[in-house]
Amino acid sequence: MGDEQQTPASPAPAPAPAPAPVAATSLGQGDEDHQAESDGAGATTTTAAGAGASTAAGASGEATKAGASKKQPVAIVFVGMAGSGKTTVAQRVSADLHQSNTPVYAMNLDPAVAKVPFGCNIDIRDTVNYKGVMKQYGLGPNGGIMTCLNLFATKFDQVMSLVEKRTDEIDYVLMDTPGQIEVFTWSASGAIITESLAATVPTVLAYVVDTPRTTNPVTFMSNMLYACSIMFKTKLPIVIVFNKTDVVSHEFAQEWMTDFEAFRDALEQHSEAHGEAYIEDLTRSMSLVLDKFYAGIRSCGVSAATGAGIESFYAAVEEARSEYDEFYRPEMERRRDEAKRLEEQHRQAAVARMRKNMKMDENIKTDVGSDAAA
Numbered sequence: 541m542g543d544e545q546q547t548p549a550s551p552a553p554a555p556a557p558a559p560a561p562v563a564a565t566s567l568g569q570g571d572e573d574h575q576a577e578s579d580g581a582g583a584t585t586t587t588a589a590g591a592g593a594s595t596a597a598g599a600s601g602e603a604t605k606a607g608a609s610k611k612q613p614v615a616i617v618f619v620g621m622a623g624s625g626k627t628t629v630a631q632r633v634s635a636d637l638h639q640s641n642t643p644v645y646a647m648n649l650d651p652a653v654a655k656v657p658f659g660c661n662i663d664i665r666d667t668v669n670y671k672g673v674m675k676q677y678g679l680g681p682n683g684g685i686m687t688c689l690n691l692f693a694t695k696f697d698q699v700m701s702l703v704e705k706r707t708d709e710i711d712y713v714l715m716d717t718p719g720q721i722e723v724f725t726w727s728a729s730g731a732i733i734t735e736s737l738a739a740t741v742p743t744v745l746a747y748v749v750d751t752p753r754t755t756n757p758v759t760f761m762s763n764m765l766y767a768c769s770i771m772f773k774t775k776l777p778i779v780i781v782f783n784k785t786d787v788v789s790h791e792f793a794q795e796w797m798t799d800f801e802a803f804r805d806a807l808e809q810h811s812e813a814h815g816e817a818y819i820e821d822l823t824r825s826m827s828l829v830l831d832k833f834y835a836g837i838r839s840c841g842v843s844a845a846t847g848a849g850i851e852s853f854y855a856a857v858e859e860a861r862s863e864y865d866e867f868y869r870p871e872m873e874r875r876r877d878e879a880k881r882l883e884e885q886h887r888q889a890a891v892a893r894m895r896k897n898m899k900m901d902e903n904i905k906t907d908v909g910s911d912a913a914a
């Protein structure tokens with residue numbers, strides 16, 4: 541699946557307006573004062589033009605993207621197959637938000653990336669050295685990324701306390717994730733990071749899709765299955781972001797999500813042309829199963845290269861955020877209460893066991909005592 545998702549020969553995206561540089565927070569030094577200091581440096585950049593609710597107009601006269609009245613920031617976690625454009629979309633969103641003076645807190649979680657093209661407050665590369673980790677533990681590229689993430693996850697509570705300190709000032713938290721999707725979405729560290737973030741601020745997944753690649757119905761189905769499984773695993777609201785619409789419009793993909801017949805026709809044509817009848821049946825059945833999934837998610841088309849469609853992205857994120865407030869947060873609180881209840885139940889059972897054991901000990905003592913007396 542991953543192989544299919546290579547970036548097509550596409551024009552390089554037009555450089556997004558560069559955000560003002562933001563100091564990265566180095567967690568690697570284990571120095572909390574230093575972290576706070578660096579974080580503060582980031583703050584001056586991201587909030588310079590007026591933080592919070594009433595952050596008014598940017599260059600284009602737009603209101604703050606997250607809305608007029610100040611609410612918690614929304615965190616957007618960019619996931620998707622290798623080369624789908626996660627980093628470029630994050631760069632575009634970051635640049636766009638900076639341009640409209642909307643305060644952002646950005647994080648890079650890809651330890652293997654050579655250059656992060658947007659200013660970020662937290663960069664995993666400041667905490668762990670990818671090449672050093674590979675060498676030290678004798679790992680390959682994916683094992684190296686996974687180990688870096690594991691090491692970083694152990695410090696993620698520090699990251700969250702930095703974010704928590706800034707929730708009044710920022711409107712968006714952006715998180716870019718490693719290229720190999722499974723390394724983040726199916727790892728324990730990925731789960732720890734996502735859950736911690738979602739427990740702190742409303743969190744939405746942006747599943748980035750390489751639209752030109754997805755004209756292949758089988759690749760489309762692979763992407764949808766991936767998105768669906770990630771949504772069920774994280775239980776977070778998801779936005780499907782059809783990227784690279786400057787190369788191919790995303791309309792066909794949205795049609796396939798709503799019109800089963802249209803998808804079936806495309807699939808038939810594809811399998812006739814490629815002699816892949818064996819895949820056709822499976823893909824067709826899966827698309828029927830995914831019907832419910834399609835009904836519950838939102839999608840948008842963007843070009844990270846040109847910025848086209850970016851407003852539809854914000855609108856979809858806002859909808860997903862409402863879903864977080866309505867369903868995810870109460871469910872999270874329910875799970876938390878349930879965990880507390882079980883913990884209390886275990887504690888009480890342990891105490892009862894201990895009491896019982898103590899009584900038995902007393903009986904033994906008495907018995908031994910009586911024997912001795914006898």
Ligand SMILES: Nc1nc2c(ncn2[C@@H]2O[C@H](COP(=O)(O)OP(=O)(O)OP(=O)(O)O)[C@@H](O)[C@H]2O)c(=O)[nH]1
Pocket residue numbers: 547550551552553620621622623624625626627628629650717718719720783784785786787842843844845846
């Ligand atoms: N034409 C076009 N190319 C794009 C667009 N977005 C990204 N690209 C190109 O797609 C390639 C991959 O983009 P990245 O942003 O590195 O993708 P990624 O998903 O972060 O990649 P990994 O993290 O390495 O898996 C690059 O060559 C980008 O220039 C777009 O909107 N249009």
